[in-house]
Amino acid sequence: MTNHTEADTVRAHRVKQFCERVGISASTFWKYVRQEKIRTIRIGGRVLVPHAEALRILSEGVGGREGR
Template sequence: MTTDNLVPRAIETASTDGRGALTAETVGEFCEALGISRSFAYRLAKRGDLRFVKLGARTLVPLSERARVLSSRSNGKLC
């Protein structure tokens, strides 16, 4: 067994709940869902309004952040 086979499984496991349900998405998927640019997402993270999770070279956004950002957006708190 090589370690090459372990990395994709580790990434898949970390972004799902073990039963295959998605718990995190890529920054690109997050931005597409919200209709924002990647640079705006990184700006939100820099100022503390968005939480990223690093998994090796991948940057993921927990799905809970999508709901939180959407509620902040509807309250006019995100600019």
């Protein structure tokens, strides 16, 4: 049997925790969302960052979509 960590089960991140993890302010986060550099989803009125998007940003950086 394998050990599962919290990262294995997280499907989306709350904005505050995402900003802390990536090291950006909330205002910078919202600026990047408006510029379509960070993709978000809404669930029950809550804005979340999908886990795959968080992984992309952690590996490529926020500007990773510029070439697309």
